[in-house]
Amino acid sequence: MRAIQYAAPTTVDDAVALLAEHGENARILAGGTDLIVQVREDGRDTELFVDAKGIPELTDLTVSADGTTTLGAATPCYELYGNDNFCAAYPAIVDAARIIGSTGIQGRASVGGNLCNAGPAGDSIPALIVHSAICNVAGPNGRREIAVEDFCTAPGRNSLEAGEMLVSLTLPSPPPNSGTHYLRFIPRNEMDIAVVGAGAFLQLDGDSITAARIALGAVAPTPLFVQAAGEALIGQTAGEAAFAAAAEIARDTASPIDDMRGTVAHRKQLSYVLTQRALRGALAHAQGGTPSNGH
Numbered sequence: 540m541r542a543i544q545y546a547a548p549t550t551v552d553d554a555v556a557l558l559a560e561h562g563e564n565a566r567i568l569a570g571g572t573d574l575i576v577q578v579r580e581d582g583r584d585t586e587l588f589v590d591a592k593g594i595p596e597l598t599d600l601t602v603s604a605d606g607t608t609t610l611g612a613a614t615p616c617y618e619l620y621g622n623d624n625f626c627a628a629y630p631a632i633v634d635a636a637r638i639i640g641s642t643g644i645q646g647r648a649s650v651g652g653n654l655c656n657a658g659p660a661g662d663s664i665p666a667l668i669v670h671s672a673i674c675n676v677a678g679p680n681g682r683r684e685i686a687v688e689d690f691c692t693a694p695g696r697n698s699l700e701a702g703e704m705l706v707s708l709t710l711p712s713p714p715p716n717s718g719t720h721y722l723r724f725i726p727r728n729e730m731d732i733a734v735v736g737a738g739a740f741l742q743l744d745g746d747s748i749t750a751a752r753i754a755l756g757a758v759a760p761t762p763l764f765v766q767a768a769g770e771a772l773i774g775q776t777a778g779e780a781a782f783a784a785a786a787e788i789a790r791d792t793a794s795p796i797d798d799m800r801g802t803v804a805h806r807k808q809l810s811y812v813l814t815q816r817a818l819r820g821a822l823a824h825a826q827g828g829t830p831s832n833g834h
């Protein structure tokens with residue numbers, strides 16, 4: 540057993556100073572539901588946990604006058620589905636927050652931690668992509684923004700540079716007549732990692748689709764923004780024919796691996812099926828209803 544130091548800064552500047560002082564041996568601790576397991580298992584030379592939960596900016600959930608929401612990176616999942624306004628505005632993120640682990644895990648686990656962990660199957664990441672989230676990052680050279688679809692770079696790796704941390708996510712105000720949905724396939728009812736996950740965003744003018752975004756999880760080294768599938772939907776009538784055509788693009792874009800959870804063929808087929816279900820769910824939200832299909 541070895542001792543790991545613990546620091547609880549109350550400002551982003553203090554946290555960044557600690558990261559600068561300790562280099563790669565300092566790790567940001569949000570909920571700890573990935574980090575504690577990893578540090579136990581891989582024996583990395585972690586010498587300091589920098590607790591993010593004492594920094595107000597990292598646990599804020601603020602809606603500004605223009606409807607844009609700022610979601611602190613360390614805000615636990617349960618606070619999202621416990622917030623009616625957030626549920627109405629960002630249903631796909633709420634879909635993901637409700638299925639990460641269990642109720643106990645959701646009491647600690649954050650969307651920011653899920654994103655920074657950069658797992659290919661991280662449930663919140665396709666949901667953040669379809670909501671066009673922007674990552675607000677702080678580091679030794681000040682602050683910068685990264686589009687969420689560019690944040691993950693490889694399994695377990697992200698585009699944060701040395702000494703940088705994720706502060707928050709900016710979520711654009713949902714446009715009128717729009718909706719989103721995220722769902723995944725797992726072989727059990729709960730507490731498993733997605734074999735495939737799919738998220739969709741749709742905006743409508745009557746029956747016609749004016750904007751769309753689709754993202755997949757667990758079918759590539761990083762969560763995948765399937766831009767071409769969304770673009771193919773624009774101008775189409777919202778319904779089964781258009782959804783099937785977009786799902787074909789999603790299936791053909793997916794480049795999964797065979798592993799103990801599923802084969803390449805299974806994951807390709809799931810990409811096709813789940814993309815259509817995510818689109819049906821997004822359509823139901825856009826039309827003011829609730830998706831009938833589960834996770």
Ligand SMILES: Cc1cc2nc3c(=O)[nH]c(=O)nc-3n(C[C@H](O)[C@H](O)[C@H](O)COP(=O)(O)OP(=O)(O)OC[C@H]3O[C@@H](n4cnc5c(N)ncnc54)[C@H](O)[C@@H]3O)c2cc1C
Pocket residue numbers: 566567568569570571572573574575576591612613638639640641644647648649650651652653654655656660661662663699703704705706730731732733
């Ligand atoms: C039993 C169990 C079930 C799980 N089920 C699921 C599941 O169904 N779906 C799923 O996607 N995941 C699942 N997970 C994984 C985990 O719970 C999620 O990834 C969770 O969202 C991580 O959030 P956290 O706040 O606990 O992150 P932490 O563990 O605190 O951090 C994760 C990583 O991100 C870094 N980090 C955290 N915050 C920041 C920041 N602000 N800036 C820079 N780096 C940061 C940490 O240093 C660490 O490397 C499960 C885990 C367990 C233990």
